[in-house]
Amino acid sequence: MFLLNQIVYLNVGFCSVLGQEEEIRLLEHSLKKGQVPHSQVFIGKDGYGLLLIAISYALKVVGMSESFGSQEDTINDSIVHPDIHFFFPSSINSKSKSTQEYLPLWHEFIRREGYAGLNDWCEFAGIENKKPVIGVKESDEFIKRLGLKSFYGGWRCVIVWHAETMTSSASNKLLKSIEEPGEKTLFLLLTDNEKKILPTILSRCQKIKFRPLSDNKMTSYIKSLGVEGVRASSIISYAKGNIGLANRLSVNSEFQESLELLFIEWVRLAFAAKKNKAVVLKLNSWSQKLASRNIGFQKSFISFSILFFRSALMTHYKISSGLVVPFSKFDINSFSNFVHGQNILLIISELEGGAYELMRNGNPKMIFNDLSFKLTRLLFKVKK
Numbered sequence: 001m002f003l004l005n006q007i008v009y010l011n012v013g014f015c016s017v018l019g020q021e022e023e024i025r026l027l028e029h030s031l032k033k034g035q036v037p038h039s040q041v042f043i044g045k046d047g048y049g050l051l052l053i054a055i056s057y058a059l060k061v062v063g064m065s066e067s068f069g070s071q072e073d074t075i076n077d078s079i080v081h082p083d084i085h086f087f088f089p090s091s092i093n094s095k096s097k098s099t100q101e102y103l104p105l106w107h108e109f110i111r112r113e114g115y116a117g118l119n120d121w122c123e124f125a126g127i128e129n130k131k132p133v134i135g136v137k138e139s140d141e142f143i144k145r146l147g148l149k150s151f152y153g154g155w156r157c158v159i160v161w162h163a164e165t166m167t168s169s170a171s172n173k174l175l176k177s178i179e180e181p182g183e184k185t186l187f188l189l190l191t192d193n194e195k196k197i198l199p200t201i202l203s204r205c206q207k208i209k210f211r212p213l214s215d216n217k218m219t220s221y222i223k224s225l226g227v228e229g230v231r232a233s234s235i236i237s238y239a240k241g242n243i244g245l246a247n248r249l250s251v252n253s254e255f256q257e258s259l260e261l262l263f264i265e266w267v268r269l270a271f272a273a274k275k276n277k278a279v280v281l282k283l284n285s286w287s288q289k290l291a292s293r294n295i296g297f298q299k300s301f302i303s304f305s306i307l308f309f310r311s312a313l314m315t316h317y318k319i320s321s322g323l324v325v326p327f328s329k330f331d332i333n334s335f336s337n338f339v340h341g342q343n344i345l346l347i348i349s350e351l352e353g354g355a356y357e358l359m360r361n362g363n364p365k366m367i368f369n370d371l372s373f374k375l376t377r378l379l380f381k382v383k384k
Contacts, residue, residue: 044210047244089132115244119296212241
């Protein structure tokens with residue numbers, strides 16, 4: 001598993017990633033000892049800094065000696081380096097762009113924001129209404145590149161961003177490469193859901209789990225963006241240590257407000273529908289409104305809903321949730337009376353099931369209609 005030879009440790013710092021000190025020390029230690037596992041999986045949200053850390057680590061391994069003074073310089077170095085190869089989800093079919101044609105977009109995307117996530121990439125690349133995958137065309141390109149010698153005769157690194165989106169064909173080809181790695185070849189797989197990666201691949205990788213940024217560091221970071229007061233508290237409570245999400249919310253208050261207002265409208269209609277069956281038509285209209293948005297927004301709505309229900313549960317049991325809702329007069333204390341131990345797991349299970357169906361290209365209107373009817377029933381489930 002370990003490649004012990006011929007790594008020259010470069011005494012330079014990782015690019016300016018917030019937090020993750022323990023994980024970075026682990027990577028630094030492996031470089032100092034010359035004990036770099038040839039296959040590693042980084043687990044965590046994009047907003048924890050996985051891509052930036054992977055790029056900095058890869059640059060060290062391939063022998064870049066420059067100091068990584070800024071995030072921009074680090075990313076630019078990785079883009080131009082011929083021995084660092086990126087693979088990432090796209091929408092590839094017989095009529096769409098080839099993987100290589102997405103590369104300029106990918107380079108521009110990671111230059112803009114190293115903490116951005118998969119939804120951000122899909123919107124940026126114009127594939128927000130398609131299922132992003134790393135498919136057979138990408139795996140063929142992957143095999144082709146691994147067949148070439150290192151440009152500088154040293155190490156080469158393959159970074160697979162959102163490895164959980166690999167199709168079965170792509171996964172099997174990657175597995176074969178990991179089982180029989182070329183000399184001085186490093187595989188870095190980045191994922192926010194390791195359960196979706198082929199178990200035989202995971203078993204051959206060293207796992208490193210990254211953590212959300214602490215509240216204190218998030219507070220300092222949000223303040224550095226010029227956001228203060230109630231809005232800053234709201235962003236911190238929603239972002240949950242995810243810098244990418246915090247960045248998005250700080251520059252786009254309408255995005256956060258849209259999620260909140262849609263959620264509030266949803267639960268109010270669910271309550272009304274229990275007493276007045278005619279309101280079901282309004283729930284249908286609400287589902288259509290959400291279905292008209294792109295899949296990234298729909299998944300964000302489900303994530304926000306799960307957060308809100310969990311916060312309501314904590315409020316119900318007199319536990320501080322830290323949730324701040326600055327855009328509405330929604331009374332979470334009254335709402336929390338309907339969220340308790342007898343229905344919270346069922347509610348979250350249904351929401352997670354809806355997210356799963358969205359990822360499987362399910363019909364959004366049918367998914368949100370179904371969720372609406374189930375929510376109406378579950379909110380009135382009697383607490384025992």
